[in-house]
Amino acid sequence: MITRKDITERNDRALLQAARDVLAEDGAHASVAAIAARAGIGIGSLYRRYKTKEELFQRLSVLSLDHWNEAAEQGLADPDPWMGLAAFVCGCVEFGQGSLGPIAGAIEVTQEMGAKSRRGDELFDELVRRAHEAGVLRRDVTAVDISLLIEQFGRSPVVDQLRKQGRDDLLPAAAEARRRLIAIALDGLRPGHDPLPGSPPGKELFTGRWSSQ
Amino acid sequence: MITRKDITERNDRALLQAARDVLAEDGAHASVAAIAARAGIGIGSLYRRYKTKEELFQRLSVLSLDHWNEAAEQGLADPDPWMGLAAFVCGCVEFGQGSLGPIAGAIEVTQEMGAKSRRGDELFDELVRRAHEAGVLRRDVTAVDISLLIEQFGRSPVVDQLRKQGRDDLLPAAAEARRRLIAIALDGLRPGHDPLPGSPPGKELFTGRWSSQ
């Protein structure tokens, strides 16, 4: 039997997913009305659950950090260093990890988020270090490079535009095409290529998470 | 001697470059005021040159198509099929080709744009075909894949966020890091990798240009 509580919980999940989607499409300009509409609920219901827009974004950030850490742990659990790293990258992109960049600088960073972020950094660094030692990741690619890659693939301009055009029928094909692009980028991470141009990026460039604060 | 006309021309170039930058950052929500401010000119000056926002965007689109075609011709002029293709991709990303996606569906498409776009498609297809024949591009990567890749790298979330935080000192480092990411993706295009997941994307997915209209 479906109770009212079930509906509330389903609405909550839909809300958070919709918030990620709309954020990925509209960036920092994402409006509360758009998020509620995408989730299929009223604005009033959204504001009953979260007092302000910022509270919703903070909740989203915490969820995002949790997902990052869980994905990193699962990646480390894989005995194959390369498969573990690749699954981590794919999981983060699919989750919409990179779509939170635009709000990272706009919300207040709590102690909880700082702690989770530091933990995530450790796990991720270990994931990359293990791949380097196994020789399955090119030496000149740093952890920050991969972080930036995840953030770069956070938004999907093709999906955004098709959605804006109302071509929902093409969305699955667009998602598949995006996975192909990610596979291409992952292949570029494997050893056997020329050195990358420029100097390795510093940690301060990766702003999607909050470990520096 | 610097005449008033020189200043006008410099302002015009600055305006178009600023429009590309702001479009890349803010997407379809890019405001005329933001473009004028980035270009360092007044709003009135912008509206003296372009009657409406759409007229500016149309001019930007034509310039973008011209750049695409010139870059493709230069790529074909390179005797090395791989270097020609790589230079084309880098040139398009650097120019900000992918940043025009958000407005592609919002402006009226002129006959001129359609013709230029078709010409660009031919050149680009030839560039890809040549690389395939020379065996320097993996067989399962299509021209549409590469188009989507260019569009994917059109926006730079790292640069966007640093600019929003006012960390202009880090912008050169961010641009360099982005070039490293593109180099990684380009390496992933070379032969010797596993087949890409899913089926090859169809032309209708690439909406950055207008050849289908």
Place this chain on the structure above:
DNA sequence: CAGTTGCGGAGTGATTCGCTCCGGCATGGT
């Protein structure tokens, strides 16, 4: 010095924003 030309930005109505508040309806107890 008068005339002209390109310039910046305050101002305008329309739109959109985050957010509040209330009428309506499904639910559950009696």
Place this chain on the structure above:
DNA sequence: ACCATGCCGGAGCGAATCACTCCGCAACTG
């Protein structure tokens, strides 16, 4: 069957921002 309860959607609010206009000022010309 019937009311009481509580969650739901969306109309409505002031504030902010949008695309765009208009005008006074500064710089150049003859």
